[in-house]
Amino acid sequence: MTAIITRIAPSPTGYLHFGxxxxxxxxxxxxxxxxxxxxxxxxxxxxxxxxxxxxxxxxEELAWLGLNADHRFRQSEHRxxxxxxxxxxxxxxxxxxxxxPAKDDPSKIARVVRLxxxxxxxxxxxxxxxxxSFDTTELGDFxxxxxxxxxxxxxxxxxxxxxxxxxxxxxxxxxxxxxxxxILLQRALGFRTPAYAHIPLILMSDRSKMSKRKHESSVKHYxxxxxxxxxxxxxxxxxxxxxxxxxEFYTLSELVEIFDLSRVQKGGAVFDEVKLFSVNxxxxxxxxxxxxxxRGNLVAHDAEKLRQIVPLLKERAHTFAEAxxxxxxxxxxxxxxxxxxxxxxxxxxxxxxxxxTKAALESLSEALKSLPExxxxxxxxxxxxxxxxxxxxxxxxxxGAVLWPLRYxxxxxxxxxxxxxxxxxxxxxxxxxxxxxxxxxxxx
RNA sequence: GGCCCUAUCGUCUAACGGUUAGGACACAUCCUUCUCAAGGAUGGAAUCAGAGUUCGAUUCUCUGUAGGGUCACCA
Numbered sequence: 230m231t232a233i234i235t236r237i238a239p240s241p242t243g244y245l246h247f248g249x250x251x252x253x254x255x256x257x258x259x260x261x262x263x264x265x266x267x268x269x270x271x272x273x274x275x276x277x278x279x280x281x282x283x284x285x286x287x288x289e290e291l292a293w294l295g296l297n298a299d300h301r302f303r304q305s306e307h308r309x310x311x312x313x314x315x316x317x318x319x320x321x322x323x324x325x326x327x328x329x330p331a332k333d334d335p336s337k338i339a340r341v342v343r344l345x346x347x348x349x350x351x352x353x354x355x356x357x358x359x360x361x362s363f364d365t366t367e368l369g370d371f372x373x374x375x376x377x378x379x380x381x382x383x384x385x386x387x388x389x390x391x392x393x394x395x396x397x398x399x400x401x402x403x404x405x406x407x408x409x410x411x412i413l414l415q416r417a418l419g420f421r422t423p424a425y426a427h428i429p430l431i432l433m434s435d436r437s438k439m440s441k442r443k444h445e446s447s448v449k450h451y452x453x454x455x456x457x458x459x460x461x462x463x464x465x466x467x468x469x470x471x472x473x474x475x476x477e478f479y480t481l482s483e484l485v486e487i488f489d490l491s492r493v494q495k496g497g498a499v500f501d502e503v504k505l506f507s508v509n510x511x512x513x514x515x516x517x518x519x520x521x522x523x524r525g526n527l528v529a530h531d532a533e534k535l536r537q538i539v540p541l542l543k544e545r546a547h548t549f550a551e552a553x554x555x556x557x558x559x560x561x562x563x564x565x566x567x568x569x570x571x572x573x574x575x576x577x578x579x580x581x582x583x584x585x586t587k588a589a590l591e592s593l594s595e596a597l598k599s600l601p602e603x604x605x606x607x608x609x610x611x612x613x614x615x616x617x618x619x620x621x622x623x624x625x626x627x628x629g630a631v632l633w634p635l636r637y638x639x640x641x642x643x644x645x646x647x648x649x650x651x652x653x654x655x656x657x658x659x660x661x662x663x664x665x666x667x668x669x670x671x672x673x
Numbered sequence: 674g675g676c677c678c679u680a681u682c683g684u685c686u687a688a689c690g691g692u693u694a695g696g697a698c699a700c701a702u703c704c705u706u707c708u709c710a711a712g713g714a715u716g717g718a719a720u721c722a723g724a725g726u727u728c729g730a731u732u733c734u735c736u737g738u739a740g741g742g743u744c745a746c747c748a
Binding site: 238239240242272275278331339341342355367368371381382383385403404406427434436471473474475495497501503505544559576617628633637645647 | 677678680685706743744747
């Protein structure tokens with residue numbers, strides 16, 4: 230029994246995008262489960278469009294995702310072998326050089342290599358879609374090399390897959406129409422035909438193919454957004470595939486155990502960023518406080534306070550970019566004294582009882598004085614809530630007349646975590662200071 | 674347009690030919706609540722259409738329709 234060998238073959242003409250990331254994931258899962266070999270081949274035959282920056286990004290993102298290849302190489306390193314195969318085809322009269330006006334400059338003559346197409350119907354069995362057949366006569370004698378020593382994609386792919394003993398080719402559905410060409414080439418060269426599995430495309434919300442141009446679909450972008458690799462893996466795995474059942478969350482190693490090509494979906498799948506964020510939130514919440522800070526690149530002058538805030542971030546943020554923004558925006562009041570607006574402070578003042586907001590803040594201040602540093606939000610609530618309950622007893626909405634000014638005095642925000650949590654993080658002394666500052670504003 | 678692929682809630686999807694067609698995200702309402710967030714409960718929401726096979730089609734076949742992909746000296 231021959232070992233399973235798969236490959237992914239990205240061209241370094243853009244940052245690694247979702248389509249390739251998912252192809253890599255499916256290939257990786259399929260190969261790892263079978264105990265086979267997973268190859269990364271950089272398809273760099275188009276020297277004009279390739280950029281080292283993009284190649285570096287492909288390596289970086291795949292490593293970040295944990296999809297490590299057993300070995301990798303550049304297609305250009307096999308140039309001599311490609312030329313050898315072209316010569317063999319020409320010698321056997323299965324291909325020929327053709328002098329034609331150059332595509333890019335019609336005033337020049339190019340000697341392209343064309344395959345002699347026998348014009349037969351090619352049938353192959355796709356592992357996901359079943360039997361697919363093509364009448365290849367319409368392909369004509371298609372070009373396989375710009376010149377004898379400058380191979381094109383179709384030729385290079387076929388030769389490299391043969392030489393690397395690739396047994397299974399997992400690639401996007403957009404390659405289905407390339408497959409008959411590749412099979413024709415394999416037959417001409419006397420090569421084996423590997424098994425093909427064409428996976429469905431990742432679509433944009435209008436159901437068209439996701440493109441680098443029209444949509445931000447690079448892995449790099451989402452990594453910078455603060456998406457966790459385990460979340461992207463989890464999301465991508467379930468986009469176009471699922472193991473059956475109703476479980477939603479899987480780690481990479483769990484996926485390796487249960488992955489099955491036959492359960493890959495046939496139709497394209499629309500990419501939904503909101504759902505990705507939701508999956509990401511789940512994985513963010515599984516992190517320990519320390520990991521959350523480290524992996525989220527969170528920084529604050531007061532490291533201990535940051536640790537206390539992590540639970541709030543886990544509750545609110547869907548991405549680390551969002552978490553970082555909260556730290557410098559809506560949760561900044563936990564580090565620096567906020568500005569207080571007198572009118573907002575009085576927002577819950579009951580018109581029939583003037584001065585009650587100030588009185589509430591004063592009695593709250595008294596209660597705060599009795600709380601020790603390091604107090605928990607639960608204890609703070611036990612100490613402060615009775616004051617609000619007493620107001621509530623006097624009439625509907627009274628609790629808010631106490632809690633709103635307290636929370637606003639502490640946060641300076643119309644929307645924020647509850648006042649007891651704020652007290653526990655700020656500490657009773659800082660809370661008292663802010664409460665008294667608010668009293669001062671009401672006096673002034 | 675030719676060729677190829679595909680078709681279950683808005684989206685991702687589940688369902689040996691027999692289920693009140695299930696789950697997740699999103700949405701709505703309610704509960705909890707001073708606000709936000711989180712959490713809990715509830716709800717609306719789908720088998721593209723028409724034939725055929727069958728006692729019985731989401732499921733099998735055909736036709737139609739719709740959507741997508743591809744038609745390079747790019748990969």
